[in-house]
Amino acid sequence: MSTSYVLPGDKLPLPSTSTSTETIKLHLGPGTTETASRDLSHTPLYVAHKMGSVHVSNKRRKVRDGPGEMVTRVWVEVEAKRYVTSVGExxxxxxxxxxxxxxxxxxxxxxxxxxxxxxxxxxxxxxxxxxxxxxxxxxxxxxxxxxxxxxxxxxxxxxxxxxxxxxxxxxxxxxxxxx
CATH class of the missing domain: 2.40.50.140 (Nucleic acid-binding proteins)
Incomplete structure (x- = not known):
């Protein structure tokens, strides 16, 4: 997936959350949120609440008994610096x-x-x-x-x-x- 940039309120470009063989769990990271509204297929809408580049990571999480499960992590990386005050500003x-x-x-x-x-x-x-x-x-x-x-x-x-x-x-x- 290529790097994409989002603004607050933009719908996140997510990969398909289910395949024919297994279900993929979705974990939302910093800069993302799930909205109360749903799309036409009644699945929740995920939007960005910060401006930045969207990153997606797919990993298999180990489970004690079984083959494990796929976990997709999505976050928005923000290019923000912290403001530090100085006397006289x-x-x-x-x-x-x-x-x-x-x-x-x-x-x-x-x-x-x-x-x-x-x-x-x-x-x-x-x-x-x-x-x-x-x-x-x-x-x-x-x-x-x-x-x-x-x-x-x-x-x-x-x-x-x-x-x-x-x-x-x-x-x-x-x-x-x-x-």
């Missing part, structure tokens, strides 16, 4: 929730970033921003160590002004991964 994040006096923000790293309620221009104990879950913010990384969650702030450290940082009001966000 500008990031766009999505508020995931509140945790005490801070917001948890997804900025595309392995850990969620912490955004203090006081990390905004003019924020005081009486005048704190109220960010809802799903709010998109433009911020700057203020603390980035390997042992702690990153911390972000919505102020420019030079003059303690917003300088364009803060909640974004209009537009939409899409996730892109580059090489």
């Amino acid at each position: 500008s990031v766009i994040g999505v508020v995931m929730g509140r945790q005490g006096e801070a917001f948890k923000v997804d900025i595309g790293t392995a850990q969620t970033a912490q955004l203090s309620q006081y990390a905004f221009e003019g924020a005081t104990k009486q005048m704190k921003p109220r960010l809802e879950t799903g709010t998109v913010v433009f911020a700057r990384v203020s603390v980035a160590t390997k042992d702690m969650d990153p911390e972000i702030e919505c102020i420019d450290p030079k003059d303690a002004k917003a300088g364009g940082f803060g909640p974004l009001k209009e537009g939409f966000v899409t996730e892109c991964q580059g090489k």
Whole structure:
């Protein structure tokens, strides 16, 4: 089978799962999923949920009593690199929730970033921003160590002004991964 590439939602190009002599078991790996919908022959549809190249491996699995069974493994290999934060970088994040006096923000790293309620221009104990879950913010990384969650702030450290940082009001966000 030649290498084929799929996008999220594409049907996986699978080999036939049964032959005249034996049944082949199918194991789905990373980047693949079985949908609830069925095709015309009432067999489940298998689709990719990540972008990448499809890999198929056919192996015979040994069974204690008998000749064994064929197992087909299917997975999507993804060309993704992990984003590691650095102090001073500008990031766009999505508020995931509140945790005490801070917001948890997804900025595309392995850990969620912490955004203090006081990390905004003019924020005081009486005048704190109220960010809802799903709010998109433009911020700057203020603390980035390997042992702690990153911390972000919505102020420019030079003059303690917003300088364009803060909640974004209009537009939409899409996730892109580059090489």
